Amino acid sequence: MPRVSQDQLDARRHEILTAARGCFARFGYEGATVRRLEEATGMSRGAIFHHFRDKESLFLAVAEDDAATMVETVARNGLVQVMRDLLGRAGNSDGDTAGWLGTQLEVSHRLRTDPAFAKRWAERSAAIADATRERLQRQRDAGVLRQDVPVEVLTQFLELAYDGLVLHLATGRPPGDLARVLDLVEDAVRRH
Amino acid sequence: MPRVSQDQLDARRHEILTAARGCFARFGYEGATVRRLEEATGMSRGAIFHHFRDKESLFLAVAEDDAATMVETVARNGLVQVMRDLLGRAGNSDGDTAGWLGTQLEVSHRLRTDPAFAKRWAERSAAIADATRERLQRQRDAGVLRQDVPVEVLTQFLELAYDGLVLHLATGRPPGDLARVLDLVEDAVRRH
Numbered sequence: 559m560p561r562v563s564q565d566q567l568d569a570r571r572h573e574i575l576t577a578a579r580g581c582f583a584r585f586g587y588e589g590a591t592v593r594r595l596e597e598a599t600g601m602s603r604g605a606i607f608h609h610f611r612d613k614e615s616l617f618l619a620v621a622e623d624d625a626a627t628m629v630e631t632v633a634r635n636g637l638v639q640v641m642r643d644l645l646g647r648a649g650n651s652d653g654d655t656a657g658w659l660g661t662q663l664e665v666s667h668r669l670r671t672d673p674a675f676a677k678r679w680a681e682r683s684a685a686i687a688d689a690t691r692e693r694l695q696r697q698r699d700a701g702v703l704r705q706d707v708p709v710e711v712l713t714q715f716l717e718l719a720y721d722g723l724v725l726h727l728a729t730g731r732p733p734g735d736l737a738r739v740l741d742l743v744e745d746a747v748r749r750h
Numbered sequence: 751m752p753r754v755s756q757d758q759l760d761a762r763r764h765e766i767l768t769a770a771r772g773c774f775a776r777f778g779y780e781g782a783t784v785r786r787l788e789e790a791t792g793m794s795r796g797a798i799f800h801h802f803r804d805k806e807s808l809f810l811a812v813a814e815d816d817a818a819t820m821v822e823t824v825a826r827n828g829l830v831q832v833m834r835d836l837l838g839r840a841g842n843s844d845g846d847t848a849g850w851l852g853t854q855l856e857v858s859h860r861l862r863t864d865p866a867f868a869k870r871w872a873e874r875s876a877a878i879a880d881a882t883r884e885r886l887q888r889q890r891d892a893g894v895l896r897q898d899v900p901v902e903v904l905t906q907f908l909e910l911a912y913d914g915l916v917l918h919l920a921t922g923r924p925p926g927d928l929a930r931v932l933d934l935v936e937d938a939v940r941r942h
Contacts, residue, residue, distance in 0.1 A: 586859040588780075660862055663855040663917070667778040670852055670922035679921075711930045718931055722914030725855070730862035731875075738903045739910055746938040 571609050574599050579620045583657030587617060587664045618678050621662065625682040632689040636697075637716045638744045641723050645736055648727045659728035690716055694747070704749045712747045719743045763801050766791050771812045775849030779809060779856045810870050813854065817874040824881040828889075829908045830936045833915050837928055840919040851920035882908055886939070896941045904939045911935045 581590045581598035592603050592613065599606060610616040631640050648655045669676045691713045697703040703712070723736070773782045773790035784795050784805065791798060802808040823832050840847045861868045883905045889895040895904070915928070 589859075656862060660858045663858040666852045666855040666917075666921045667781075670848060670920075676922065680923075683923075707930075707934060708927075711927045711934060714927050715931045715934050718911055718914035718918065718928070718935075720914070721917040722910035722912070725858075725913040725917045726910065728862075729858045729871075730868065731872075735900075735903045735906050736910070738899075739907045742899060742903060742907050742938060743910075746934060 567609075574601065574606055574609055574616070575620050575623050578616050579623075579658060580654060582617060582620065582661045583654045586657075587661050590661075614675065617661075617665070618675075618682075620658075621679070622682055624658075625685055629685050629689045632686060632693060636693050637686075637690045637720055638740060641720055641740055641743075642737070644723060644727065645733060645740065649733045656727050656730055659724050660730075663725065663728050687713060687717060702749060703747060707747075715747065716743070759801075766793065766798055766801055766808070767812050767815050770808050771815075771850060772846055774809060774812065774853045775846045778849075779853050782853075806867065809853075809857070810867075810874075813871070814874055816850075817877055821877050821881045824878060824885060828885050829878075829882045829912055830932060833912055833932055833935075834929070836915060836919065837925060837932065841925045848919050848922055851916050852922075855917065855920050879905060879909060894941055895939060899939075907939065908935070 577599040578590070578595055581595055585591075585594055590613070592606075595606060595613070595616070596603055606616070610619055628640055631643065644655065648659075665675070665679075669679055691709060694703060694709045694712050694716075698705070698709055703709075719740075726736070727733075769791040770782070770787055773787055777783075777786055782805070784798075787798060787805070787808070788795055798808070802811055820832055823835065836847065840851075857867070857871075861871055883901060886895060886901045886904050886908075890897070890901055895901075911932075918928070919925075
């Protein structure tokens with residue numbers, strides 16, 4: 559058998575993540591059975607679980623992949639921009655976006671009751687919070703941020719808005735005036 | 751057999767709702783089996799489903815009961831006060847509060863894929879939004895609200911914060927600085 563290069567392994571891993579994301583988005587966590595994951599990826603369960611230990615690890619890998627992209631956008635343009643992008647994609651009748659957010663909510667019961675699962679999820683959230691806090695600190699140093707509220711509180715304020723947006727979109731509610739609401743969120747952390 | 755009065759029926763219905771709420775909070779929507787609902791209420795399935803058509807109706811009745819209480823608090827003290835109360839109860843290591851919020855998230859997949867279920871849920875949310883909008887309008891008339899943003903946008907801003915709080919608490923995350931974040935939320939809708 560020919561040796562498989564690291565590049566090929568990485569490419570295969572990326573293909574699985576993309577297909578699994580769509581499958582989780584469409585069927586939910588429980589509904590994304592191993593058979594459906596096989597159909598979505600076009601690979602056998604043996605091939606899938608060569609790359610990921612089990613379905614839980616596959617799900618967390620999709621979420622970690624998402625978080626890495628978010629961290630980059632936060633560092634460059636801030637968490638409000640992440641929210642605007644999310645709102646744009648979901649408003650664009652992209653069922654995948656709402657579906658994937660909804661699947662993340664589905665596991666909330668596990669986040670309270672399964673410490674090992676919660677720990678891996680918390681690492682993902684911490685990376686996003688760290689990037690948000692660092693960007694706000696840079697903005698504070700540049701004088702564009704309000705000075706009367708600690709950066710930590712502003713960070714948690716933006717996270718609260720992000721979580722609210724996730725819940726809104728994940729439950730399939732229409733966007734309403736959320737674009738203007740995000741203007742208000744951004745305005746609330748700025749210096750006047 | 752003696753006739754059962756309306757008061758007795760109402761009391762029985764209330765008992766079932768309270769016990770079912772705890773059962774849903776502890777086991778989640780799927781995990782709250784009919785057997786567990788029987789144990790929690792101390793009633794037979796026949797008695798339970800005499801009052802509620804099925805498990806879905808029972809779940810929605812608990813949610814509607816919650817919404818009615820919320821509407822009263824919103825009308826009297828506003829949605830920010832609802833959030834402060836929720837934060838206080840959840841911080842008070844009240845597993846029931848976080849559990850019940852988490853169970854509401856669990857049904858998010860259905861909210862996107864089951865129109866009949868989504869419709870009943872939307873009625874509940876609309877009642878809370880209406881109460882919020884009416885209170886904000888009264889505050890605007892009293893001159894305590896900022897004038898440069900439409901009441902509708904302020905309403906949706908407060909709902910976004912509420913949804914964010916629900917997601918935060920439902921996933922078992924610590925309260926952090928959320929009390930100060932809520933001060934910031936309140937401040938963002940006020941006149942300065």
